[in-house]
Amino acid sequence: MWDYTDKVQEHFLHPRNVGELPGANAVGEVGSLACGDALKLFLKISPDGIIEDASFQTFGCASAIASSSALTELIKGKSVEEASKITNKDIAAYLGGLPKEKMHCSVMGEEALEAAIRNWKGLPPREQEEEGRLVCKCFGVTDTQIRKAIRENGLTTVDEVTNFTKAGGACGDCREQIQDILDEERGAAKSFTEIKPVTRPMSNIQRMQNVMRVLDEDIRPRLAQDGGDIELVDMEGTKVVVAMRGACSSCRASQLTIKDLVEKTLREQVDPAINVVEA
Amino acid sequence: MSDIVKGDSVIYLDNNATTRVAPEVVEVMLPLFSELYGNASSMHTFGGQMSHFVNEARANVAGLLGARPEEIVFTSCGTESDSTAVFSAVETQPEKKHFITTRVEHPAVIALGNLLEKRGYDVTWLGVDSRGRLDLDELARSIRKDTALVSIMYANNETGTVFPVDDIARIVKERGALLHVDAVQAVGKEPIDLSRTPIDFLALSGHKLHAPKGVGVLYVRKGTRFRPFLRGGHQERGRRAGTENVPYIVGLGKACELAGSAMAQERTQVAALRDKLERGLLAAIPNAIVNGDVEHRLPNTSSIAFESVEGEAILLMLNEFGICASSGSACTSGSLEPSHVLRAMGVPFTYAHGSIRFSLSRYTTEAEIDKVLEVMPGVIKTLREISPFTRRG
Numbered sequence: 017m018w019d020y021t022d023k024v025q026e027h028f029l030h031p032r033n034v035g036e037l038p039g040a041n042a043v044g045e046v047g048s049l050a051c052g053d054a055l056k057l058f059l060k061i062s063p064d065g066i067i068e069d070a071s072f073q074t075f076g077c078a079s080a081i082a083s084s085s086a087l088t089e090l091i092k093g094k095s096v097e098e099a100s101k102i103t104n105k106d107i108a109a110y111l112g113g114l115p116k117e118k119m120h121c122s123v124m125g126e127e128a129l130e131a132a133i134r135n136w137k138g139l140p141p142r143e144q145e146e147e148g149r150l151v152c153k154c155f156g157v158t159d160t161q162i163r164k165a166i167r168e169n170g171l172t173t174v175d176e177v178t179n180f181t182k183a184g185g186a187c188g189d190c191r192e193q194i195q196d197i198l199d200e201e202r203g204a205a206k207s208f209t210e211i212k213p214v215t216r217p218m219s220n221i222q223r224m225q226n227v228m229r230v231l232d233e234d235i236r237p238r239l240a241q242d243g244g245d246i247e248l249v250d251m252e253g254t255k256v257v258v259a260m261r262g263a264c265s266s267c268r269a270s271q272l273t274i275k276d277l278v279e280k281t282l283r284e285q286v287d288p289a290i291n292v293v294e295a
Numbered sequence: 296m297s298d299i300v301k302g303d304s305v306i307y308l309d310n311n312a313t314t315r316v317a318p319e320v321v322e323v324m325l326p327l328f329s330e331l332y333g334n335a336s337s338m339h340t341f342g343g344q345m346s347h348f349v350n351e352a353r354a355n356v357a358g359l360l361g362a363r364p365e366e367i368v369f370t371s372c373g374t375e376s377d378s379t380a381v382f383s384a385v386e387t388q389p390e391k392k393h394f395i396t397t398r399v400e401h402p403a404v405i406a407l408g409n410l411l412e413k414r415g416y417d418v419t420w421l422g423v424d425s426r427g428r429l430d431l432d433e434l435a436r437s438i439r440k441d442t443a444l445v446s447i448m449y450a451n452n453e454t455g456t457v458f459p460v461d462d463i464a465r466i467v468k469e470r471g472a473l474l475h476v477d478a479v480q481a482v483g484k485e486p487i488d489l490s491r492t493p494i495d496f497l498a499l500s501g502h503k504l505h506a507p508k509g510v511g512v513l514y515v516r517k518g519t520r521f522r523p524f525l526r527g528g529h530q531e532r533g534r535r536a537g538t539e540n541v542p543y544i545v546g547l548g549k550a551c552e553l554a555g556s557a558m559a560q561e562r563t564q565v566a567a568l569r570d571k572l573e574r575g576l577l578a579a580i581p582n583a584i585v586n587g588d589v590e591h592r593l594p595n596t597s598s599i600a601f602e603s604v605e606g607e608a609i610l611l612m613l614n615e616f617g618i619c620a621s622s623g624s625a626c627t628s629g630s631l632e633p634s635h636v637l638r639a640m641g642v643p644f645t646y647a648h649g650s651i652r653f654s655l656s657r658y659t660t661e662a663e664i665d666k667v668l669e670v671m672p673g674v675i676k677t678l679r680e681i682s683p684f685t686r687r688g
């Protein structure tokens with residue numbers, strides 16, 4: 017059982033500013049269903065750059081909901097300039113602290129705010145730029161994000177990095193790399209000059225998000241015409257595991273549907289290397 | 296802890312995590328903490344009489360399982376029983392380097408599979424289908440000449456899915472391998488008769504059947520070669536060293552006796568309440584699915600996945616109403632991924648994170664189920680209003 021502060025409890029049970037925001041002119045989206053938490057932040061920013069209103073939609077645990085609620089309260093009325101200085105620490109502090117395993121919820125808030133502000137400025141979402149090197153493929157975390165968390169929060173161990181960024185929290189394959197980054201950062205005064213941008217292939221998370229988008233926007237509506245539906249079960253690299261639902265699941269032609277419709281569409285729209293199999 | 300929350304003030308639907316100690320069990324244990332504190336190994340009557348109590352408990356446990364008393368070894372918990380069985384099988388057959396288990400075991404067995412793998416064993420992890428069922432042909436094909444042990448749970452703690460243990464035992468025996476069954480969730484809920492089902496080792500845990508935490512049993516079939524896990528004194532006829540935990544063993548004996556007479560109640564009354572709960576929730580809440588094999592399931596368990604909401608958030612809202620359940624979501628366990636059981640079943644992410652397990656007991660009342668049915672739709676609705684993934688419109 018988590019030791020949540022009364023403030024976390026209160027913001028979880030009575031979240032402020034929930035739902036879509038009519039007239040919003042900036043939206044920031046981070047996380048995904050697959051990762052277990054996601055936050056969509058809506059901002060209404062006046063022409064002179066004041067955040068007049070803010071709202072959120074969050075999928076996640078109590079601390080994710082409370083962090084989102086706190087974030088909207090923190091930024092309302094601030095200028096974009098002021099708001100962009102808000103970090104995960106401010107969110108956690110506003111809530112009277114978060115359990116250390118839950119710090120990533122506050123980081124998600126900071127990232128959603130950053131994404132929304134970029135959106136308002138007309139900049140592309142972060143992921144589409146080459147922002148550092150992908151370190152954790154399970155959660156799609158780059159070294160830039162890890163370094164930022166280390167510096168802003170004075171992190172010293174791999175477990176702390178996991179608590180703040182989730183990196184390292186699933187298969188654990190990236191833990192050694194995280195340790196290397198920690199070592200580098202510790203000796204940063206000497207060795208750290210700049211992070212070289214590296215061109216990188218699509219991360220698993222990006223691919224998964226793209227697959228989910230194409231499934232939802234393109235494939236599901238087409239299947240629905242025949243009373244069928246499809247669900248994403250799992251993804252490993254370019255292997256996409258799906259389950260057919262509704263009319264499709266019993267339809268003998270479902271194998272055909274998977275290859276001819278689903279795989280073909282995903283290969284065209286997401287990644288030519290994709291291979292679709294049924295769960 | 297500032298405010299202590301007592302059992303009689305909550306609706307306790309988390310009996311697969313642990314159960315309340317039956318009042319009858321408490322009663323038989325109490326004198327063993329006060330005036331009857333002797334050591335069963337002592338020469339004097341005051342201590343020696345304890346072995347009489349222990350053996351009476353042993354007979355009760357054996358009775359519930361259809362075993363002989365000498366096949367019952369008392370341990371400290373289900374986990375110890377699992378470890379003892381696996382290490383015994385491995386140590387008595389050093390030439391065999393293959394271990395078979397499933398992807399959906401309790402961590403008490405998963406961790407042993409991982410350890411054996413590290414030590415160079417070849418481990419076969421049997422998968423399950425979307426309803427949590429094993430492929431028995433795959434099991435049959437997997438057994439080899441060098442298979443040291445097959446370890447398969449009787450019933451899954453998260454979904455309640457019951458494996459066809461009779462068929463599994465037949466398949467394993469026909470191929471000459473040893474079989475360990477983790478029956479921690481099944482004992483007292485599923486009829487088990489070890490005089491008819493050829494199982495070599497079977498684990499149970501006291502606190503899942505209304506005895507205290509910290510006492511368990513390993514059944515070791517007569518004639519099965521055995522190596523103790525804990526070495527030292529000759530308690531339990533040399534099979535488990537350490538002074539017997541007499542009060543807990545006696546409590547477990549009583550709990551087994553009670554379980555035997557309450558079995559029918561578990562399978563009718565408890566099952567009926569579980570079904571009422573499940574049907575009511577599915578009828579009132581759209582986009583909810585049942586996890587597991589509904590046709591072969593523990594009578595007390597229902598695991599339901601709610602689309603596009605997260606389990607910890609559901610549990611904390613239920614907690615506000617004094618309702619205790621558990622979840623297969625990542626956030627509650629402190630891990631960042633949904634439960635290995637739901638992932639092995641291929642439950643879609645949209646659902647896996649929002650899975651809630653309700654587990655009843657014979658102490659669950661209809662009024663409590665009605666209360667949950669009243670509260671739960673509102674909880675899911677509230678969280679779905681917050682979620683960006685809710686199907687709207």
Ligand SMILES: Cc1ncc(COP(=O)(O)O)c(C=O)c1O
Nearest residue numbers: 372373374401403452479480500
């Ligand atoms: C299937 C299963 N095996 C083993 C155990 C471990 O039992 P104990 O807590 O007594 O060590 C549990 C308890 O959660 C269980 O559900």
Ligand code: FES
Nearest residue numbers: 152153154186188
């Ligand atoms: S790659 Fe980071 S946890 Fe798997």
